Amino acid sequence: EVQLVQSGAEVKKPGESLKISCKGAGYNFASYWIGWVRQMPGKGLEWMGVIYPGDSKTRYSPSFQGQVTISADKSFSTAYLQWSSLKASDTAIYYCARRPHSTTWRFDYWGQGTLVTVSS
């Protein structure tokens, strides 16, 4: 069974760093793109970027380029999303999702989401 399991909720202060994770199971993690999606409180979905764990090729939405870093460790079947200096506006639920083998960009399996709260 394909699963994406994300790390637990985080409460951080502005200026702190953070790295959240997304662990894949039940499939060849290295061979499928993983995307990250932000959902701010009470708001819609925003696509942040994707990574191909096999070679760590990464593509970012221009809105998030330079604001976050997406990485992966295929030996641990895990993708990461990290911030070097959090802001209150980073408070949101962050989802990872898998792109199936396809010529099109859709996401068939999703993690359960990680709630990040940034507050002084």
Add this chain to the structure above:
Amino acid sequence: DIQMTQSPSSLSASVGDRVTITCQASQDISNYLNWYQQKPGKAPKLLIYDASNLETEVPSRFSGSGSGTDFTFTISSLQPEDIATYYCQQYDNLPRLTFGGGTKVEIK
């Protein structure tokens, strides 16, 4: 950037009603359009891909159509378990995948 205009932003319908949601792209995106369902407190779920293809194990009451700039998502007979927010998502131009603003579906 391609903008996705989804309407309505919310709707209320009775069980058994036909429900239609539209998504309009600011430029031609061929059939590069997916639809997702998000229930409260849950992750999104893929329902329709490439505008009209039903994802595996998704009930047949869900359907999608359209190409170019105008797309439609339909629930042929609304069920209580369909209460959710529905999002369209275009993928014409990586890295700018974009979602529509969402449509919240409630039971009347």
